[in-house]
Each structure stands twice: as structure tokens, then as C-alpha cells.
Amino acid sequence: MALDQANSASHGYTLTALNRWSVANKKLPPVGKINTVHVYDFDNTLFQTPLPNPKIWNASTLGLLGTPYVFINGGWWHDSRILAATGEGVEQEEKRAWNGWWNEKIVELVRLSMKQDDALCVLLTGRSEHGFSQLIKRIVASRGLEFDLIGLKPSVGPNNERFPSTMVFKQAFLRAVLGTYKTASEIRVYEDRPKHVAGFRDFLADYNSQQISIGRSPITAEVIPVSELSTTLDPVVEVAEVQHLINVHNELVKKKGSDARGAPLTIKKTVFFTSYMIAPDDTKRLIKLLNSQVPDVTDLKYLANTILITPRPCPKNILDKIGGMNSKMKWEVVDIGSLQGNIWAARVRPVPANATYHTDNPSPSVVLGLRRGARPPDVNKIRNWQPIPPDKSFVFETTVGEKYMLRIEREDQDGDQYESQHEKFSHRGSKRKFPGDDDRHSRQHGGNFGNNNARDYHTSTHQGHGRSGGGGDNRGRGGYRGGNASRGNRGGGRGGFKGSGRGGKGGAHGYRSLDDVETRENPQSGFNPSTVSYDDTFPSLQGGGVGGSGSSGPPHPQLQPPLPIAPQQYGQLFPQHGQWPAPGGPPPPPSAQSRPIGGPGPDLQSFY
Template sequence: MRSAKSVVSEKLARIGTAAKMSTTQRQPPYTVTALKRWSVGTNTPPAVSQIRSIHVYDFDNTLFLSPLPNPQIWNGQTIGLLQTEESFANGGWWHDPNLLSATGKGMDTEEPRGWNGWWNENILRLVQLSMEQKDALTILLTGRGETRFSEIIKRMVASKNLDFDMIGLKPEVGPSGQKFSSTAAFKQKFLEDVILTYEQAEDIRVYEDRPKHVKMFRDYFERMNTGFQTNEAPISRKPINSEVIHVAEGTTYLEPGAEVAEVQRMINSHHLALRSPGLKNNRSSMAGFRIKKTVLYTGYLISKDDQIRLVQEVLGPILPQGLADSKDLKYTANNIMIAPRPASRQILDRIGGMGRKLKWQVTGTANFENKVWAARVQPIPPNSQIHSENAVPLVVLACRKPARPVDASYIQNWHPVPAEMALTFETEIGEKEVLSVEETNSNGWGNSYGKNNKKRSRQQYDDGSYSQAGQYGGFDGQSQDQPQGYHSSHYHYHDGPRRGSQRGRGRGNQRSRGNTGRGGRGRGRGGAGPSNPYYKSLDDSTGGYDNSYSGGNQTGGYPMDY
């Protein structure tokens, strides 16, 4: 008869064996057939024995220069709102395929020409080299949702004759029933299955534009290799050499008219979803939205070409060496201020009305504390009827953080420019407008998103829409047509206001600090060029914004207000 001790030992052994079998059964089979379930592409991944290297390319702004919300169209809060998935029933900017389809001239026009000009050419060439490498597994991996973006992304890469072994998009449910809380979690699990399947691969290279994800991948591969060394991984294999390449960031935008139309369409779709009887509970509290236009300032607006000339020929010689490439330096050179708001009819009638063109000549240059650089200008001919927000008509050329264009009003000493070297340029009277997407209450009236409705956006000051010292019409007894601090026609020179004089007084000078938006991440996406703070990743939630803009679908260039 067996002892009680031996019976217990046998039971424990059976439990241990069952647990091991259960663990083994839960592990997915690491085969090419199982791995193909991750891919939306038609290709069957190559045999395990063929692969020695794994090359992984992110899509948005690593391989393809996906458009971002344009800061020259929207205020900072709206840029954040548009990229916040939880705000829209259709997911917002990064989860609505219509925004990607609208890139360039739209699908019908761009697909036949392969979205020419919208690819990061350096990464595109690397993909082509990866395709030619016989022992390399070439993967396109993106956090875009599989259900909504599968077909459009396959059409986009096919238009460029890119033949990936695998195309991975984030599924609602993974091959083994996984649910993913973020893009990072999805990509980690995807790459884990790739590395465990291709156990003979010696190295992996990942191309990624987001600094946060670059660090995530590096840490992840380090942990994975530790598991291989300590035999804690699901299979036994050698550690894999990993390299995560941080792709330089740039900015691209839709055509302005197309972008506004797409956002309006997105809002309309959102409203239809709100009225749907099948609306999910977590969306039942979502607000409706409307687009509102705000005039930031009226000015003598300077063309793109003349902005570049002013920066190169006027600012260049006076800018201290080494500052030109500083991340804290912001070029402006976009206007001569008439009024930091819509100008009154009387003012516009007196100076020729909207659309009037006028030539100007640079007569001097100066800077304030090596933080704000400006050019003093006079009209051609000098007796032209003009109206200027400043005692001295000027163009703010550049600002270095934390200074703002308004600080140019403290400049007192100007360095004359010889007449033979004086640059001339043409302006047109116009308004700088910005749009916002605002919540609507039950009565249909708009509620400002994320800010006091009485306060102007910080973008007003970043754009150069500043007040000299600050009283606006109707304050301290000044007339609405000629508020204190405004100067018309034959301007005069004076010492300017002292620091803090009347600053913050008057309804237009209330500065809204902290209008940092919710959509930036200190980077743009893809291509060579300056980092773009307006981009919000598929799973990032916070960030700031600036007002730099390089224009069109080009990367790099002067970050000016075009």
C-alpha cells in the first residue's frame, strides 16, 4: 500500500506536468504560416532558412510624409483636438482614412503618379535596397488601424512598386486574440513573433521617426536579448543584433482648402455618429463641433519670396554666428502690423482698403537683447498714406525663445542701412486669419475649446500680431478708430514704452499662456527638415505647439508664416 507521502508526490507531479503542457499549448506555433496572419499583404513570408536580416520600416513620416494639421490654418488648441482620438466618434485625424486619402490632389490623381513628392526619398531608397537583399525580411509596420487603412496603404505602396514581405497594421484583435492598448504594445508583440519565427536571423534594423518609440524599441530589444541569454524566452536562440534608426522629422500639409473641407467632413461624420442609435456608451458624452474663423491681425502682408529675401539679405548679416540653426530661433518676416485685430473701416478706407499693394524700403536694422531682430521700413514714396501699429513701421525678422515679436517695440536705437544696400519689397493689405474647431452647446452656440473665450490665442503673438504697449480701442478714453499706441500717416520716432507700461491692460493684450495644445510631440514626422511640434502620434496624449511653418508639402526651409 502506497504511503500518503507518495500519493501527494504523484499528484504534485501530475499537476506540474499538466501546467507545463498547458503553457506549451498556449504558446503560438512560431511558423511562417502563423506569422502570415499578422500581415495584410498578399505575399507569403520567405522560409525561415533564407533570412539572416530583418528590416522594419514605420509608415507615417518615416517612409511616407503624411500630412499634419496646418498651424497656419488652425489655432493651437484645435491642432491638439483634431489629433485626439477620444474627441471624435470617427477617431480624428490619425484614425480617419479620408484624411490620408486627401493627401496631395487626392487618390484619383495621386495613385497613378505614385504620390510623387510625398515620400521620404532616403527611406524609399533603403526600402528598395532591402527588397533586393535576398536574405532580408522587409516589413512595413504601422499603428494605423487594419480595418480602416489596410486597402489604402496597400494601394499607396503598390503605386510605388514597393514589395514588402509583410505589411503589419494594428488589428482590433491579434492572431491569438490579443487586444492592444497602444501602438507600442502592438509593434512589440508583432516583432516578438517575427524574431521568434526567424530564429536564424542575426540582426534587425528598425526605422522610426518618433523619439519615444525609438527609445521604446531599443529598451525592448535589450530586454529580449537578456531573455535569450538567460533562457527565459519562449524559444532558445542567439541574441539578435539590433539597431533602431531615428529618422529625421519634417512637416507636410494638405492644400488649405482641401484641409478645411476634410475637417468639416470629419465634423459632419462625427455628428451623424452622435445621432446613431448604436453609438457606444463611451461616445455618448461627446460634444458637437463647429468651425469658427478668427482674425488675428490686419497688416501689410509680405509674400513668401520677400520673406525669404528679408531673412537672407537683411537678417543674415546681423544674426550672430551659430544662431541660424538654433531650435529656439523662429523666423517671422511676415508683415508690417496695422492692427492686432480686424482693422476698422475708417482705417482701411484711409489707407486704401483690403488688397492695396504698397512698396517699402528697409532703412535700418536693430535687435532687442539679441532675442528679437527687426527691420525699420518706410513706404515708397515716403509720403504715402499708411497706418502702423508701431511708432516706427517695422518688420519683425526673427525671435529667439523666450522672447516674442511684441518685444520689438522696445527697440530704441536703429542702425541705418545705406541707401544703395536698402532692400525693397512689396506688400498687400490683408488679414491673418486662423480657424478653430469649437464645441457647440445644446443651443448650437460655440464654446471655445480649452481656453477662455475672451483671450486671444498665443498664436497671435507668435505670428507677429502684437500690440506696442497695449491699449486697444475704447480704453482710457481713446477712440475706437485711433486707439492709443497706433500711428497713422506721417509716423514719428520716440523712445517707445518702458517695460511693463500698461502691459496686460485692454482686452486685446490679455496673454493666454499655456495655450500649448494637446497634439504636439516635439517632432514632426518623416523626411529631412526641422522637427515639427504639431504631430501627435497614434498613442501620445500630450505636447505643445509652436507656430513654425515650412509651407506646402516641402520639408525644411524657413519656418515662416506663408
């Protein structure tokens, strides 16, 4: 506040001085013409900005992506490639004006502000002026939106100010606007983040108090909260872009040498279970079957998307026997059963009946739905199985895949944390027996156990289905739990990053600030731990890799020299095109369909 007052005394508020805050390069309207000021935030107010996807990254990694103190080159909010990757990428989206990525209600309000002769129309964002001015101008211009002022946070303000946070910058910007357009009697600010809504209200209340103290009339001020519309990138695109962030960071580490945040980084994955993944269309058929057989069932959380293989990364010998990752397998639905009406499941048999398969459960089954308090491992307790009528039974195909989440760690981090994760998520309580566990082997009709001394799993080459009691085993228990990917890790990353932060609030349901994401002096509240649940269905990163045959990802600017390619298991970087072309291309036709959230991408089913 003292800084603003000092600047007010030493610098006159003129149109020329105000224009230095803007990247719009427009002639400002005369002071006497403006009666109202309309200020619009950009991210998730005007434009549906993609956020880090909590179904891809564990909670600590969401925090790492949000903070500017881990990556030398910034992070999610500080690299324009992330914003440029929205939809199918800037080169394609500009031609159709980023159709489907706007908050249409706010767009309409901006158009009304543009038509109002006595209104000053302002776009104000905490994105950095150096990194985002050209991209944001292209985005708004593609939609035909015109602002009198476009304010992005500069590294140094027009009066040599430095801004420790986005809110400090925005308040200084608004003080310059109101100080210049003294005849304005009204200001409206549209903002999605509750913290910034409160900050603007406090600032405007203080501003009016100062106006009254010097004998001026207060301005009518209104701060309008905007509901956040969370979106994400295509998952393959997102991982490729994060890998690029890591590649740039690692290159800078090599050039600059070791410093407080100079550790090379890498992406690793935590596998929660391996299973036969069921395609979405077949999931719908299974749920429809449940509803037709048990029409009065209510209050269920539907699953119907996997048949357990192992509750951990599948051992190579087992994976080889069942055909390897991404191999196909057909199944026929034969029984449906429940446990006290709290969990419903379908038993299945392989097609053909003598096909080789593996499951750590007593028999292959699909959990169809759960009530609150039930857990997928309870499928092993079901004893009451009812045959499916022949006219209702059907055959569906599955793909062998893993449910996993990705995490960012230092390259020198010891181990890949498979064991520690699965001690937490897979094996907890796994020794508890269900009634009848001791007679397990006597009930495996025709089972071929092979050498199962340590694991005691069930590998089958049944000649038929073997409809015994369904088993009472708990072997698959932990693998379904999924659990909390970062419980106990609400602070920084495991790799010991300084300032790694705690993220925003709840992943895609709240996001961190842009340039004031978190300072060591003013840490913000953390991301809620990201839950990995058994029923999360998400496209896979397996199946050709990013930029491989058939991929349709966005183009990206070329960096010189070329950076290392992302590890194969996470997809390669997209083909590198030239710098963003000059604005151009026809506007989207009125009939153009809106872009789906997340943009295009391969229909891959085993990524979580």
C-alpha cells in the same frame, strides 16, 4: 507577456498562422530559408507622413487632432483621407509613386532586403488594418517595394487578441514572426520614435532571455533609430480635411445622439494682429537692403514681412477706410534705423503720398530684424533714422491680412475668445510709456486722428511722409508679441473634451502614436505649446477658398449622404470624386522632380 506565452502554448507557429497577421497576400518563404528578419516601420521611417501643422493650429487643437477620443470617427491618425491627401492626393500621387515623400535611405535598404534571399522583409505599422490596408499597399506598390509580410493593427488578432496599444500589437506580431522562423539568427528593426525604439529593445532583450532559459541560442537583435523627417500637408488642404473630419463627426453626433464625446465641433480662429502683409520676394529685397546699408550687422533674426495696422482684429470702420481685407497698398522705403543695434527697421511712406492708410504705430514701419531679447514693438523707441540713398530706395506692394491661428472647439463654446486672447497677447503692459509719450500728438506732422477718443490710433492721409521723430508710442506693442497660443492649456481642449489629450511633442517635431495615441489609463506627454511669432509667414486660406477657381487640391472620396460644406472663411471642401481608382498609371520618369514638402497650393500670404 503572459498572454503571448499562453498563445504560444495553445497555437502552433506555422506559415499559415503567420500569414493571417499580414495583408500582403503573399506565399511566405520556407522556414529553413530565412536567416535574418528586416522590419520597417511605415510612418516617418519609410514614408514621410504629414503631421498636423503647428503653424495652423494652436497647441490644444494639435492635441485634439491626435487623440482618438474627441472625434467619433477617430482623428488625424485614424482617417485614411488625411494620409490620402498627401501631396496632390492619391489619384495624382500614385501615378508618380508619391515622388518626394519617401525616406530614400530606407527605400534603398528595403530594396536590398528584397534582393537578399535569406532575408524576410516586413512592413509593420500601427495603422488600423480596416482603414489603411488598401491605401498603404497602394503606396508601397507604386514605388515597386515588395514585402513578405505587411502587418497593420487589426481590431482583433488572429488568436482573438485585443491590443491596447500599437507597441503591444507590434510585439505580438514579432513574436509570431520569430516563433515561426526559428532558424533566423538575426533581426533588425527600423523605427523613428524613441519610445518605440526603447520598447523594441526591451522586448527583444526579454525574448532572448526566454530563449536562453529554454536552452536555445539568443538571436542577434538590433533596433536602428531613424531620424524623423517631418512634413505637412498643403495648409489649405489640411484645413479642408480637418473640416471634413469635423463634418463627419457632427453627422455622427446627430445620428447617435449625445454621449461622452458627442458634442458638435467647429473651427474658430484667433487673430493676433492685422497688418499689411509683405510678399516673400519683397521681404528678401528688404533684408538685402539692410545688409547693404549695414554690412557688419550679425546674429539677427530676420523678419521684414509686415507693416502693423492693429494688434487685434481690425475694426470694420478702419478696415473699410483702407480698402478691406486683401486690398493692395504700395509703399516706398525711405529710412532705416536701429535701437542699440538690437532691432533694425525701415520706415516707409505710402505711394501715392496722399493714399489713405492706417497704423496703430506712430508711423508706418517694417521691422527688418531682431537680436535675442529685442521685441518688434521696440521699433517705436527708435529715434535714429537715416535716409535711404535714392538709388537704394524702392517701392513694394502689400496685401491687407490677419495673422491668426485656428482652433477646434465645441459649437456651444461661449464666445470666440478674441478678447481673452488679446488680453493675454496684445494688451499686456500696453499702458507702459516710452520716454516722450506725453508729447505724442505734437509730433504727428499732418496726422488726421479723427475720432480717436477710445483707441488713440493713427489714421493718416498724409500729403507726404512726415519725418518727425518717429514717435515714442507703445500702441502697437502687444500685437507683435504673438505669444503662446495655448499657454496654460497644455491639457485638453477648452471645450471640455474628455480624453482630449496633450498631443505629441512639439508639433511637427514629434508626433503621437497611431492607435495608442493616448489612453485615459496611460496618458502620454503633451505637445509643447505652439508659439505664434510675429515673423511666421504662412500661406493664406483667403483668396478663393479651397476648391475654388484656380485651386489645385487633391481629390477625395465621396461620402453619402453629402456632408455640410466647410465655413467660407476656412475654405470649402474639395470637389468630391469617386472612390480611389484601381492602381495604374505610368511610373514617374527618372527626371521627375521631387514633390515639395506640403504639396502644391495657392500662393497666399496672410495665413498663420
